[in-house]
Amino acid sequence: MLPTSKISVLLWADLLAWYAMCVMMTYLTNVWKLDLTQAAAIVNVFTGSVNIMPIAMSVLADAFLGHYRMVLLASLAYSFGLSFLAMSTLPALSNDADCIGDTQKALFYTALALISVGKSGNLTSVKSFLDQQQKDIKTLGDEEVERKLPWKLAAMLALILLSIFGGIALPFIKPWSVRFGIPAICTVVATLVFMSGSSSYIHHPPQGSPLTTVSRVFVASASKIFCRLPPDAKQLYEKHQPSEGLHSVPHTRSLRYLDKAAIIVPTQTVEHQEQKRWKLCRVTEVEETKIFIRMIPMWMTFTMCGVVSSIGETYFLEQANNMNRKVGKLKVPLTMLPIFYKIAKSTLAKLYMKVAEKFTEKGSEKYAAPTGNIAAMLFSILCCITAAKVETMRLDVIKSHGILDKPDEKIPMSMFWLLPQFLLLGALNGISGKSIPGFFTGQVPASMRPLLEIFTWVAFGAGTVGSVLSVHVVGKVSELGGKPSWFQDTLNKSHLDNYYWTLTVSSSVNLVLHILVAIWYPYQDSPQDTVDPNQV
Numbered sequence: 359m360l361p362t363s364k365i366s367v368l369l370w371a372d373l374l375a376w377y378a379m380c381v382m383m384t385y386l387t388n389v390w391k392l393d394l395t396q397a398a399a400i401v402n403v404f405t406g407s408v409n410i411m412p413i414a415m416s417v418l419a420d421a422f423l424g425h426y427r428m429v430l431l432a433s434l435a436y437s438f439g440l441s442f443l444a445m446s447t448l449p450a451l452s453n454d455a456d457c458i459g460d461t462q463k464a465l466f467y468t469a470l471a472l473i474s475v476g477k478s479g480n481l482t483s484v485k486s487f488l489d490q491q492q493k494d495i496k497t498l499g500d501e502e503v504e505r506k507l508p509w510k511l512a513a514m515l516a517l518i519l520l521s522i523f524g525g526i527a528l529p530f531i532k533p534w535s536v537r538f539g540i541p542a543i544c545t546v547v548a549t550l551v552f553m554s555g556s557s558s559y560i561h562h563p564p565q566g567s568p569l570t571t572v573s574r575v576f577v578a579s580a581s582k583i584f585c586r587l588p589p590d591a592k593q594l595y596e597k598h599q600p601s602e603g604l605h606s607v608p609h610t611r612s613l614r615y616l617d618k619a620a621i622i623v624p625t626q627t628v629e630h631q632e633q634k635r636w637k638l639c640r641v642t643e644v645e646e647t648k649i650f651i652r653m654i655p656m657w658m659t660f661t662m663c664g665v666v667s668s669i670g671e672t673y674f675l676e677q678a679n680n681m682n683r684k685v686g687k688l689k690v691p692l693t694m695l696p697i698f699y700k701i702a703k704s705t706l707a708k709l710y711m712k713v714a715e716k717f718t719e720k721g722s723e724k725y726a727a728p729t730g731n732i733a734a735m736l737f738s739i740l741c742c743i744t745a746a747k748v749e750t751m752r753l754d755v756i757k758s759h760g761i762l763d764k765p766d767e768k769i770p771m772s773m774f775w776l777l778p779q780f781l782l783l784g785a786l787n788g789i790s791g792k793s794i795p796g797f798f799t800g801q802v803p804a805s806m807r808p809l810l811e812i813f814t815w816v817a818f819g820a821g822t823v824g825s826v827l828s829v830h831v832v833g834k835v836s837e838l839g840g841k842p843s844w845f846q847d848t849l850n851k852s853h854l855d856n857y858y859w860t861l862t863v864s865s866s867v868n869l870v871l872h873i874l875v876a877i878w879y880p881y882q883d884s885p886q887d888t889v890d891p892n893q894v
Contacts, residue, residue, distance in 0.1 A: 361491055361495075361555045361558045361559055362488060362491050362492055362495070364551050364552050364554065364555035364558075365429075365484065365487060365488045365491065365552060365555075366488065367548040367551045367552060368429070368433060368480060368484050368548050368549070368552055369484060370544075370548065371541070371544045371545045371547075371548035371549075372436075372477070372480060372484075372545075373524065374524045374528075374540070374541045374544050374545075375436070375440060375473075375477075375541040375544075375545060376524075377524030377528055377529075377541075377693055377696075378440075378524070378528060378537055378538055378540070378541045379473075380671065380675075380693060380696045381529070381675065381692055381693060382400075382401050382404070382671075383397055383398065383401050383671060383672050383675050383676050384675060384676065384679045384692065385534060386400060386401070387676060387679070388679070389447075389534060390458060393846075393847040393848075394673075394676065394845060394846070394847065394848070394849055394852060395829055395830075395833070395845050397672070397676075398672040398673065398676075398825075398826075398829065399826045399829070400470075401671055401672050402668050402671075402672060402822050402823060402825050402826050403823055403826060404470050404473075404474060405668065405671060405819070405822050406664075406668075406819040406820065406821075406822035406823030406824075407474045407478070407819070407823070408473075408474050408477045408478050408481070408819070409478075409664075409815040409816060409818050409819025409822060410478075410815070410816050410819035410820065410823070411474060411475065411478035411479075412478045412479075412481050412482045412812045412815055412816070413569070413809075413812055413813075413816050415428060415432075415478050415479050415481075415482040415483070416482050416567065416569070416809060416812055417567045417569050417570065419479075419482055419483050419486075419564070420564055420565060420566060420567035420569075420570075421564055421566055421567040421570050422564055423564065424561065424562060424563060424564045425483040425486050425487035425490065425562070426487060426556075426559060426561055426562075428479050428482060428483040428487075429479070429480065429483045429484055429487050429552070430552070430553070431479060432475065432476045432477075432478070432479025432480045432482075432483065432484075433476065433479075433480070433545070433548070433549040433552060434476075434549060435472045435473075435475040435476035435479065436472070436473060436475075436476025436477060436479075436480065436545050436549070437476070437542070437545045437546045437549050438472050439468075439469045439470070439471070439472030439473035439474075439475070439476055440469070440473060440538065440541055440542035440545050441469075441542045441546070442465045442466075442468055442469035442472065443465075443466065443469035443470075443473065443538045443542070444535050444536075444538040444539035444542045445465050445535075446462045446463075446465035446466040446469060447462075447533070447534040447535040447538060481812075481815070482812065486808070487559075490560070490562055491559060491560065494560040524693070526691060526693075528540065528693070529691035529692055529693050530691065568646070568803070568805040568806045568809065569809070571639075571643050571646065571647065571805075572646075572647045572650055574619070574635060574636050574639055574643070575616055575619045575639050575643055575644055575647040576616075576619075576647070577636050578618070578619035578620075578636060578637055578638060578639045579615060579616050579617075579618040579619040579644075581636075581637055582618040582619070582621050582623075583618070585618055585621050585623070587614065587617055587618060587621065588621070591609045591617070591641070593622070594609070594617060594620035594621065594622070594641050594644075595620045595621070595622050595638055595639070595640055595641065596620070596640050596641040596642065597640055608645070609641050609645060610645060610648060612648065612652075612880075613648045613651060616644050616647055616648060617641075617644055619638070619639040619643075619644050619647075620638070620639055620640060620641050620643075620644050621638075622638070646802075646803045646805070646806070649801070649802055649803065649806075649882070650802070650806065652879070652880055653798060653801070653802070653813075655875050655879075656797075656798075656872075656875055656876070656879055657813060657816075657817045658817075659868060659871055659872040659875055660731075660790070660794060660814070660817040660818065660821070660872075661817050661818070661820045661821035661824060662735075662738070662821060662864060662865055662868035663734065663735065663738050663786060663790055663817075663818060663821060663865075664817060664818035664819060664820060664821020664822045664824070664825070665821040665822070665824055665825045665828055665861065665864070666738040666741060666742060666783070666786065666821075666861055666865060667738075667783065667786065667787055667818055667821065667822065668821065668822040668825040669745070669825070669858075669861070670699065670779075670780065670783045673849075673854055673857075674695070674745070674776060674779060674780065674783075675692065675695070675696075676849055677749065677752065677773075677776060677849065677854070678692055678695055678773040678776050679692065680765070680766070680767070680768055680769050680849070681752070681768070681769050681771050681772065681773035681775075681776070682768060682769065682770060682771060682772050682773060683772075683773050684772075685774075690773075692773075695773065695776060695777065695780050696780070698777060698780055698781060698784070699780040699781070699783055699784040700784065701784070702780070702781040702782075702783075702784025702785055702788065703784035703785075703787050703788035703791075704788065705784075705788065706784060706785045706788035706789050707788035707789065707791055707792050710730050710733075710788070710789045710792050710793060711792060713726065713730075714726040714727070714730070714792070714793075714796065717729075724800070726793075726796065727793045727794075727796035727797035727799075728793075728797060728876060729793075730789050730790070730792065730793025730796065730797075731790065731793050731794060731797060731872065731876075732869070732872070732873070733789055733793075734785075734786050734789040734790035734793060734794075735786075735865065735868065735869045735872060736869070737782050737783075737785040737786040737789065738782075738786045738865050739862055739865045739866055739869065740782050741779050741782035741783050741786060742858050742859070742861045742862040742865055743858075743862050744778050744779045744782060745776075745779040745854075745855075745858045746855045746856075746858035746859045746862065747855075748775050748776060748778075748779065749854050749855035749858060750855045751771070751775065752769065752771055752775070753850075753853075753855065755769060755770065755771045756769060756850050761850070762850050762851065763850075764850075765848035765849065765850050787818075790814070790818075791811075791814060794810075794813075794814045794817070795810035795811050795813075795814055798810050798813075800882065801881065801882045802882075829845060829857070832844065832845075832857055832860055833845045836853075836856070844856045844857055845857075
């Protein structure tokens with residue numbers, strides 16, 4: 359078995375875990391008997407944490423641990439987390455929420471924390487480590503061996519079988535301990551397989567993180583808060599010059615406070631100050647930090663997409679939970695809707711890349727990413743409009759059949775009415791996952807480009823966590839004047855359609871705000887293509 363295949367096994371196990379975790383909302387409402395907003399809050403905080411934590415994991419991997427150790431630690435955390443989750447479930451024949459004790463609750467929340475660490479660590483390092491090993495194989499001239507062996511065919515077959523089992527067979531397993539236990543066992547086995555290849559991997563030491571440089575600039579500028587900037591920017595510290603073959607970012611006059619990080623203290627020798635890297639930074643490092651700061655307003659406009667994305671794993675699935683799942687006499691599992699979401703996400707991502715290539719061929723590549731961002735936001739608006747109309751229809755069916763006070767009663771309405779909003783949600787995430795990093799690729803230093811995808815996850819993660827606050831605020835506002843809240847204990851009594859219309863308005867306002875920020879964004883004239891060799 360090739361070393362790269364032993365790493366890929368982790369990706370296969372993660373796919374199976376995704377199928378088990380994507381129905382966490384229904385587990386909390388059906389088994390734990392939590393109300394709608396409590397269950398959604400738990401799922402959204404968990405999902406948001408998974409998306410936000412890679413920024414910290416990236417710093418640890420790039421500056422301290424290296425990708426191999428990060429993958430190892432993340433896989434162990436993932437294995438323990440899924441195992442604890444299976445252990446926290448109720449007995450197979452019990453479905454009484456009163457049976458949930460403090461021990462099970464402690465195991466459950468510990469499991470979510472460990473899974474968050476494991477999944478975010480894998481997001482950060484598995485693909486990067488796999489790419490490193492593939493490059494090393496090519497460098498050593500072993501690519502012929504890899505091409506001759508049928509590992510790619512085996513990998514495709516494994517993915518197909520896992521998709522069939524995870525999407526179709528796994529949901530029909532009644533005991534949640536088994537449903538969570540199978541991914542746990544597979545993850546433990548995948549971790550052992552990965553560890554078995556440790557001696558065959560080519561290990562690379564940490565290369566340093568650009569976020570460490572950003573931190574150094576802030577610390578160095580804060581340490582010189584009382585120092586005055588020199589009248590001429592040429593007096594600021596810049597060790598490497600373009601004549602030495604390394605690119606130097608031109609000095610700008612904005613955010614001048616940060617320039618203090620490059621002040622050379624006259625009472626000390628330059629050589630002495632150079633040794634204190636958290637006290638003295640290059641002008642290039644300061645300018646890269648300024649670029650990072652200027653990106654923040656643009657990143658903030660993407661958090662609203664995260665808020666919309668969060669309703670897919672919570673309220674959409676809860677709506678489908680009690681709807682008619684039959685197609686003829688065949689009962690379709692609930693996970694079929696997330697599968698269609700995944701297909702739409704993958705398809706639209708590929709379609710966007712093809713369109714971006716067409717833009718590049720015509721010499722208009724700078725318009726591809728902004729157009730993609732606007733298209734993704736339009737899809738988020740369409741998703742909310744569609745969801746609001748379908749929910750209104752669902753509530754009308756509930757009232758006409760007199761099952762408003764029967765939350766466990768099956769609703770005589772096909773769950774495939776929800777399919778369009780899942781597809782639109784997939785389009786939102788598929789396009790934005792490519793267009794957002796593409797927008798910043800030519801705007802940031804080369805050292806920061808590997809982090810662009812992580813920054814996208816962070817923006818969406820912040821929106822996912824922010825959706826908890828959004829639901830709380832909207833619920834309180836809806837109660838004004840003595841009216842009932844839009845969020846009740848059961849889905850049937852709630853008015854999610856009104857919440858979806860609120861998200862429609864918010865997303866529309868956010869689109870206008872994004873366009874304004876994009877117009878005012880200080881674009882770089884040319885990309886910075888040289889990685890700073892002194893990153894720490």
